Amino acid sequence: MIDTPTRVQPDGAVASAPGAVPTPRAASPRRRANRRRLGLAGVRLAVVVALLAAWQLCVNAKIVDPFFWGEPRGVWADLQDWVTVGTSQGSLGDQILVTLEEAVLGFVIGSILGIVFGIALGRIHLLSEIFAPFLKAANSIPRIILGSIFTVAFGFGIQSKVVLAVVLVFFGVFFNAFQGAREVDRNLIANARLLGASRWRVTRDVVLPSAFTWILASLHISFGFALIGALVGEILGANQGLGLLIRSSQNNFDMNGVLAGMVLVAVIALTAESLITLLERRLLRWRPPQTHGGAAIE
Amino acid sequence: MAAIELRNVTKKFATADGGTYTAIEDLSLTVEDGQFCAVVGPTGCGKSTTLTLVSGLERPSRGEALVHGEPVRGIDTGTGFVFQQDAVFPWRTVLDNVAAGPLYRGRSRAEAAALARDWLRRVGLSGFEDRYPHQLSGGMRKRVALAQSLINQPRILLMDEPFSALDVQTRAIMSTELLHLWDQTRPAVVFVTHDLEEAIALADKVVVLTAGPGTVKAEFEIDLPRPRVVQEIRLDPRFTRLYGEIWEALRAEVAEAYARTTRVAGVAS
Ligand SMILES: Nc1ncnc2c1ncn2[C@@H]1O[C@H](COP(=O)(O)OP(=O)(O)O)[C@@H](O)[C@H]1O
Ligand SMILES: [Mg+2]
Numbered sequence: 001m002i003d004t005p006t007r008v009q010p011d012g013a014v015a016s017a018p019g020a021v022p023t024p025r026a027a028s029p030r031r032r033a034n035r036r037r038l039g040l041a042g043v044r045l046a047v048v049v050a051l052l053a054a055w056q057l058c059v060n061a062k063i064v065d066p067f068f069w070g071e072p073r074g075v076w077a078d079l080q081d082w083v084t085v086g087t088s089q090g091s092l093g094d095q096i097l098v099t100l101e102e103a104v105l106g107f108v109i110g111s112i113l114g115i116v117f118g119i120a121l122g123r124i125h126l127l128s129e130i131f132a133p134f135l136k137a138a139n140s141i142p143r144i145i146l147g148s149i150f151t152v153a154f155g156f157g158i159q160s161k162v163v164l165a166v167v168l169v170f171f172g173v174f175f176n177a178f179q180g181a182r183e184v185d186r187n188l189i190a191n192a193r194l195l196g197a198s199r200w201r202v203t204r205d206v207v208l209p210s211a212f213t214w215i216l217a218s219l220h221i222s223f224g225f226a227l228i229g230a231l232v233g234e235i236l237g238a239n240q241g242l243g244l245l246i247r248s249s250q251n252n253f254d255m256n257g258v259l260a261g262m263v264l265v266a267v268i269a270l271t272a273e274s275l276i277t278l279l280e281r282r283l284l285r286w287r288p289p290q291t292h293g294g295a296a297i298e
Numbered sequence: 299m300a301a302i303e304l305r306n307v308t309k310k311f312a313t314a315d316g317g318t319y320t321a322i323e324d325l326s327l328t329v330e331d332g333q334f335c336a337v338v339g340p341t342g343c344g345k346s347t348t349l350t351l352v353s354g355l356e357r358p359s360r361g362e363a364l365v366h367g368e369p370v371r372g373i374d375t376g377t378g379f380v381f382q383q384d385a386v387f388p389w390r391t392v393l394d395n396v397a398a399g400p401l402y403r404g405r406s407r408a409e410a411a412a413l414a415r416d417w418l419r420r421v422g423l424s425g426f427e428d429r430y431p432h433q434l435s436g437g438m439r440k441r442v443a444l445a446q447s448l449i450n451q452p453r454i455l456l457m458d459e460p461f462s463a464l465d466v467q468t469r470a471i472m473s474t475e476l477l478h479l480w481d482q483t484r485p486a487v488v489f490v491t492h493d494l495e496e497a498i499a500l501a502d503k504v505v506v507l508t509a510g511p512g513t514v515k516a517e518f519e520i521d522l523p524r525p526r527v528v529q530e531i532r533l534d535p536r537f538t539r540l541y542g543e544i545w546e547a548l549r550a551e552v553a554e555a556y557a558r559t560t561r562v563a564g565v566a567s
Contacts, residue, residue, distance in 0.1 A: 190355050191385040195450065196375045196402035205398075209389040286389040286430045 067255065074256035075263065082260065087245055099242040100268060102158055102230035106165020107223050113166070114173025115215055122181025123203055139171050144232055151237045161238070165229030169222045176218035180211025216280045223272045227265065299367045301454060301486035302329040302352055307361035309347050321347040323511040332484040336497035338548060339507030340555030345490040348512070349456045352488060353377050365454060378452030378485070382459045386431050386442050392418065393427035395442055399450040417445040420479065437468040448479060455485040459492065473500055473528040481525065494548060498540050499528045506547045509555040516547045
């Protein structure tokens with residue numbers, strides 16, 4: 001039993017590479033990778049600075065009209081103003097929190113509903129036969145339009161935004177979970193059943209983890225959808241939030257304000273994206289490292 | 299009473315164009331308790347299908363599948379199954395993979411883990427409890443699959459070309475280990491392979507199937523003494539004689555299956 005050609009090093013090197021590089025030497029490539037990443041970040045920063053400088057120069061040279069297109073200096077001034085003095089609707093923190101709350105609630109509720117319905121319909125053939133046409137029809141509606149209905153039905157508060165975000169998130173997650181539940185390796189299901197798993201245990205222990213690869217891929221895009229839902233809802237009618245801030249800047253023909261709002265939204269979206277990537281790394285720990293999702297475009 | 303009995307089973311599958319495809323036809327097979335039966339036949343002759351009928355994953359279109367005299371109705375958890383492709387759960391650690399069976403059968407978490415550790419020791423995987431399957435070699439994953447199945451002490455063990463993805467040396471070693479493990483609990487085994495040497499080295503009985511639709515062409519008793527060491531038994535003159543005899547029966551079927559696929563390919567191209 002011990003004398004197999006597939007022995008593994010005690011330090012935990014991968015089994016298929018018995019002569020793997022020992023740990024001390026492995027530090028060098030890692031340092032090189034770190035240096036490379038730092039270099040990349042530097043270049044990216046330089047690109048941003050160059051673009052902003054070019055924009056500002058074009059404005060200064062009167063090639064670009066800041067009334068229509070804004071200017072970096074003005075955007076920066078607006079941001080500073082919002083942070084130090086506050087916005088016309090109250091403190092900037094409150095605006096961010098309101099939008100964030102709507103987006104996160106919409107994201108969580110929409111994702112859970114999408115996963116539950118997707119897995120259920122993927123597992124239970126009869127359910128999918130009954131409901132598939134309805135879902136396809138619902139999916140073909142341009143969902144942003146629903147925002148107007150929700151604003152009228154649920155009012156100017158947080159509710160109408162959350163509902164819109166839920167609707168936007170739901171379909172993406174649903175279709176991925178459904179597909180994921182359908183694509184589960186049939187051998188794995190057969191194996192679990194032969195080992196004695198009930199239908200529910202098969203769903204929980206085999207279908208769900210297997211579908212998670214698909215589901216996580218959709219979650220990356222979904223937070224973006226949730227944010228869009230919250231912002232559009234606010235633009236359609238609200239008392240607070242970043243969407244309203246953008247809307248009132250637009251009403252005042254303050255393009256710098258609109259752009260400053262966009263910058264804040266982008267920061268939120270990127271932060272959420274990196275949190276989701278962290279979650280993904282954790283949940284998909286069992287996969288070989290090179291296939292970790294989200295690693296291709298960091 | 300036989301452990302496994304297939305009585306004139308036929309299995310037809312619906313094809314995409316609305317017709318039916320007969321995978322096995324009028325196949326009869328008996329495996330006694332504690333007997334190691336190897337099934338050989340050319341690719342596509344219905345070997346895997348035969349196993350799915352015994353395990354209850356599929357129902358016969360005609361005929362009957364019996365296990366310990368009872369007709370097979372649905373999946374029988376007294377049957378162990380080792381799949382051709384990896385069927386260990388990639389998101390579970392080695393320990394959790396092996397502990398799955400006892401857990402599903404109502405053992406407590408601690409009991410299941412203790413049992414799993416014991417079986418990992420028996421298949422030579424102590425120290426790898428916390429690895430994920432992708433961190434193991436192909437041979438080690440097969441050991442996990444074996445332990446996962448044997449931990450439930452099945453009275454019937456079905457194996458579908460379990461070692462076909464392994465290199466020749468690992469395969470011989472694994473075969474010897476399999477015999478050793480089998481000897482501890484002596485379930486009735488149906489071991490499907492397309493490798494005649496492997497079949498003779500392992501089995502008490504070798505069944506040759508015809509090119510699809512599969513049916514039994516001939517059965518051979520293998521009277522080589524046990525315990526056997528797979529790596530060495532090939533040198534035994536009795537092995538060579540059996541090999542010649544069985545190959546005589548198998549050759550025509552392999553040639554037929556090959557001719558069929560090349561003909562089809564020829565038409566298609
Ligand atoms: N679920 C299925 N649906 C349709 N055809 C199938 C199915 N399973 C197997 N077959 C066909 O039945 C034949 C026998 O398959 P199989 O039992 O897997 O052969 P073997 O294991 O001997 O290679 C093959 O031609 C295969 O294409
Ligand atoms: Mg097969």
